[in-house]
Amino acid sequence: MxxxxxxxxxxxxxxxxxxxxxxxxxxxxxxAFGLLRGAGDIRRVRMYSGRTGESMDTIYWIEGKYIKEALKEINHFMRDWRTDETITMDPRTVDIMAASHRLLDVSEPYMLLSGYRSARTNAMLRSKSGGVAKHSLHMVGQASDLRLKSRSVNQMARAAEACASGGVGRYSGSNFVHMDCGPVRHWGG
Structure with missing residues (x-):
């Protein structure tokens, strides 16, 4: 006293x-969702695409502010590579990806399998697979399908689920995890 x-x-x-x-x-x-606990004051996303051969490593958020040019780069990178169409990706999806990556404590970049999908691409994929949603969040720039060589599907999914900020799908047979900024839910095995 x-x-x-x-x-x-x-x-x-x-x-x-x-x-x-x-x-x-x-x-x-x-x-702010629960994801901020893993995202940090500087948010960075690292990815490569086996489809296009492109890679990116960018800081897209610093101390509460998104960097517009970095988000444009992310939008282009996450485009529908089949049609070369882009959309403005929802930055919340990128936040979930970055927070999950940070929680996994890896330096390896994500392999991006799918980001934005045009309606035409989504319909084509849906005709070939029962696992593609008719109204997929990929079509509105709110989802990504990702893979890491150094982490299992379950490890990646648990990290994304820890963010408690959107949907997390485990696709063990295809070795990838779906992350989106839609309602909190999870599926797959």
């Missing part, structure tokens, strides 16, 4: 300040 007399602060006063700050910040934190 002698410290409070010298500084003018009391424990009760400090708790009041923290409580007020929490109330003011609540809307921000509620919109």
């Amino acid at each position: 002698t410290n409070s007399a010298k500084t003018g602060f009391t424990r009760r006063g400090l708790l009041g300040v923290f409580a007020a700050a929490a109330v003011v910040a609540a809307p921000t934190y509620s919109n």
